[in-house]
Amino acid sequence: MPWYALYTKSRQEKKVADRLLQIGIEAYCPLIIQDRQWSDRKKRVEVPLLPSYVFVNIESQERELVFQVSGVVRFLYWLGQPAIIKDYEIEMIQKRLKDKITSYEIVGIQPGSLYEITSGPFIGQKGIVDKVDKNQITLVLEQLGVKIILHK
Incomplete structure (x- = not known):
């Protein structure tokens, strides 16, 4: 079965993924932990890696079932067809999210490069x-x- 990307309402990713799992649709919402600052405290919270996106693994003829879940807006399209996400791309995200600490070095990078x-x-x-x-x-x-x- 292919993976598809769903676009969700803002801040509904985790709820949509949970509801899809409840109705028997394999869903994946990649999550990361971030430090968030409030006026009175800091807190570690789990947030979606890709805001407003959830991945589903379903047959193409079953795509309409996802719209039974509130919070689903539409499928992500590529060249006029629902975008198919390859298994290895989902596996890559899952594997990389096991890394807890990620750092990036930004040196000499220019817009457009x-x-x-x-x-x-x-x-x-x-x-x-x-x-x-x-x-x-x-x-x-x-x-x-x-x-x-x-x-x-």
Whole structure:
């Protein structure tokens, strides 16, 4: 069965993945742990690696079943067809998320240049540098159709 990418309502990724599992659809929402700052405290929270995206492993004729779950907006499309995510790409994300500490070095990178990620869940992926700040870089991963922010 192929994997497909679902676009969800904002901040609904974990709920959508849980509800899909409840109705018997294999779903995967890659999660990472981040430190979040509130006015009175810091806290470690689990957040989606790819905001607003959940992956589902279903047969093409069963695709309509996902719309039974509230929070699902649409499938991600590529060339007029629902985008198929290869098994090895899902496995790569799962494998890389086992790494707890990820660091990136941002040196001499200019917007518009090609950058290859050297560690973490997206290791080996290449993207176009969109923006460079003091401690982070915004990278466009065209294959996945997303922008990611890498922190130093």
